[in-house]
Amino acid sequence: MSTNAELQEAVAAAQKSDIVLMNGFVDEDGDIHDDVVLREMLHPEEKILGSKKPDIEKVLRNCIIRLGPYTDPMEIREKVWPQLVKGDGDHLLIELRKLSLLNGNVYTFGAVCPLKRGGCGRETSEEFDLSEVGFVDVPDPELRGRREFPFEIGKHTIKFRHLLMSDAKMIAEISKSEDDQLTKSLALRLLSVDGETVQEHMPKAKTELARLKGAVKWLNKVVPAWKYREHIRGELKRAMARPDIIVETDCEHCGRRFRHPMPIDPTFLRPSLEE
Numbered sequence: 689m690s691t692n693a694e695l696q697e698a699v700a701a702a703q704k705s706d707i708v709l710m711n712g713f714v715d716e717d718g719d720i721h722d723d724v725v726l727r728e729m730l731h732p733e734e735k736i737l738g739s740k741k742p743d744i745e746k747v748l749r750n751c752i753i754r755l756g757p758y759t760d761p762m763e764i765r766e767k768v769w770p771q772l773v774k775g776d777g778d779h780l781l782i783e784l785r786k787l788s789l790l791n792g793n794v795y796t797f798g799a800v801c802p803l804k805r806g807g808c809g810r811e812t813s814e815e816f817d818l819s820e821v822g823f824v825d826v827p828d829p830e831l832r833g834r835r836e837f838p839f840e841i842g843k844h845t846i847k848f849r850h851l852l853m854s855d856a857k858m859i860a861e862i863s864k865s866e867d868d869q870l871t872k873s874l875a876l877r878l879l880s881v882d883g884e885t886v887q888e889h890m891p892k893a894k895t896e897l898a899r900l901k902g903a904v905k906w907l908n909k910v911v912p913a914w915k916y917r918e919h920i921r922g923e924l925k926r927a928m929a930r931p932d933i934i935v936e937t938d939c940e941h942c943g944r945r946f947r948h949p950m951p952i953d954p955t956f957l958r959p960s961l962e963e
């Protein structure tokens with residue numbers, strides 16, 4: 689029996705879960721597909737997670753058996769994945785952990801007391817019960833199928849999009865310096881200014897990173913004011929449903945209470961290595 693046939697057999701026997709996405713995939717006709725069949729992680733995913741640069745996106749993609757009418761892995765990768773919003777991706781990762789690990793609903797991680805907000809910089813062990821995770825829905829159902837968000841700023845019409853799961857790699861890349869991460873994360877979502885797309889504006893930018901740097905400059909020029917940026921961020925956040933992963937921790941060293949998002953990174957999908 690070939691390895692491929694063995695894997696297919698393992699996939700057929702794997703435990704599966706039906707999930708309804710809060711945002712969903714919007715096809716070219718504007719129809720929303722939100723029903724997903726997810727399978728538990730198997731040995732190929734263990735190999736990916738054990739590598740030096742674990743690709744959490746690939747792990748999740750592998751485990752999507754079906755999304756709406758799409759079952760072909762190539763089609764899921766090329767067509768659906770590039771449009772999957774972060775709120776839905778985080779939702780799927782939470783379900784994948786619960787489905788794949790023994791006691792997968794209990795997630796223990798280190799929460800660092802924030803130095804920048806007057807904390808002590810030390811770590812407190814925090815436990816989150818994933819079976820109790822809540823969701824933040826969009827206030828207006830019409831927002832659910834929207835993927836482009838125009839804003840009138842000064843004399844410009846500026847369009848933004850949601851943060852996507854496929855942005856994760858770029859975000860990891862830009863996270864080296866935390867200070868301008870807010871700006872870069874907004875520039876990443878910039879689609880067009882007065883109908884001119886980022887691609888058209890920077891035809892010479894060859895790499896994604898070069899394009900992002902150009903987009904930051906462009907954003908700084910057309911939306912220089914903080915209050916407008918805050919407004920745009922707020923509206924984009926309101927328009928995307930997402931799991932509520934904000935945790936409140938009491939620092940066990942200095943007693944300070946701080947709020948922070950539960951980290952969903954490659955270690956999120958791995959069992960504890962302590963034995």
Ligand SMILES: [Zn+2]
Pocket residue numbers: 801807808809810939940941942943944
């Ligand atoms: Zn502290």
